[in-house]
Amino acid sequence: MFPARIRAIAPSALVMLALSGCSSWGCTDTTAERGEAGVRVRVVDTDGQTHGVTAEVVDWSLEPHPQVPSEGDQLHFRFRFDGADEYADPAVDACAVDEERVTLGCQTISSSQAFGPADDSRTGDQWLDVEDPEQVDAVLLIPNDQSYDRRTCEADIKDGGGTHPPESPSRGDQL
Structure with missing residues (x-):
């Protein structure tokens, strides 16, 4: 077997490696489940916790974009x-x-894009490209907070990992 001195030092060395982040034993990536649109x-974080923030589609319309009116109606919405x-x-x-x-x-869309008139500075508007x-029929919001982009284990095994926001929907996905 190993001499007593090595047996005494080995557990301390393993603890040091684990605490220093030199071990990949604890790095796991998961994806949060998409909330109901x-x-x-x-708004919910990656753990499903709410923090008192709500997001709302105030209204939407189809109208020509002021910079490219020749392209016809496009989707304009306020949030x-x-x-x-x-x-x-x-x-x-x-x-959409x-x-x-x-x-x-x-x-x-993020809350920092909401910079409406002085009487309602929490409101913003965007144009959404749709074919x-x-x-x-409607503009819906998905409640998962997309603002926190945590590093993945693959990108950074020491500091990465954890729960990530769900992927954004693609055209053709059912909400």
């Missing part, structure tokens, strides 16, 4: 974040859907 949602402060910048996916809740296009704007 809606016109008004409570609002309540409860966000200057230290947190929650972000959610906004998706048809009457069967199939996504026609999505993009991530067939006439098929849009």
Whole structure:
């Protein structure tokens, strides 16, 4: 067997390696489950916890974009974040859907994009690119906070890992 001196030092060395991050034993990546989309949602972090922030689609319309009116009607929507402060910048996916809740296009919007008029500084607006704007039945928000982009184990085995936000929906996904 090993001499007593080595047996005494070995556990300490293993603890030092684990504490220093030189071990990949604890690095795991998981993906949060996508929350239920809606016109008004409570923003949830990767652990499913809410932090008092709600996001809402205020309204939407099909109209020509002012910079490219020749391209015809495009989807223009207004949104609002309540409860966000200057230290947190929650972000959610906004998706145009048809009457069967199939996504026609999505993009991530954040509370820092809400800089409406002085009487409602929590409101912002965006244009969403969709192939067939006439098929849009609603604009829905997915409650999962997309603002925290944690490093993966593959990218950084020492500091990566943990729960990541779900992938943003692609065209054709059912919400």
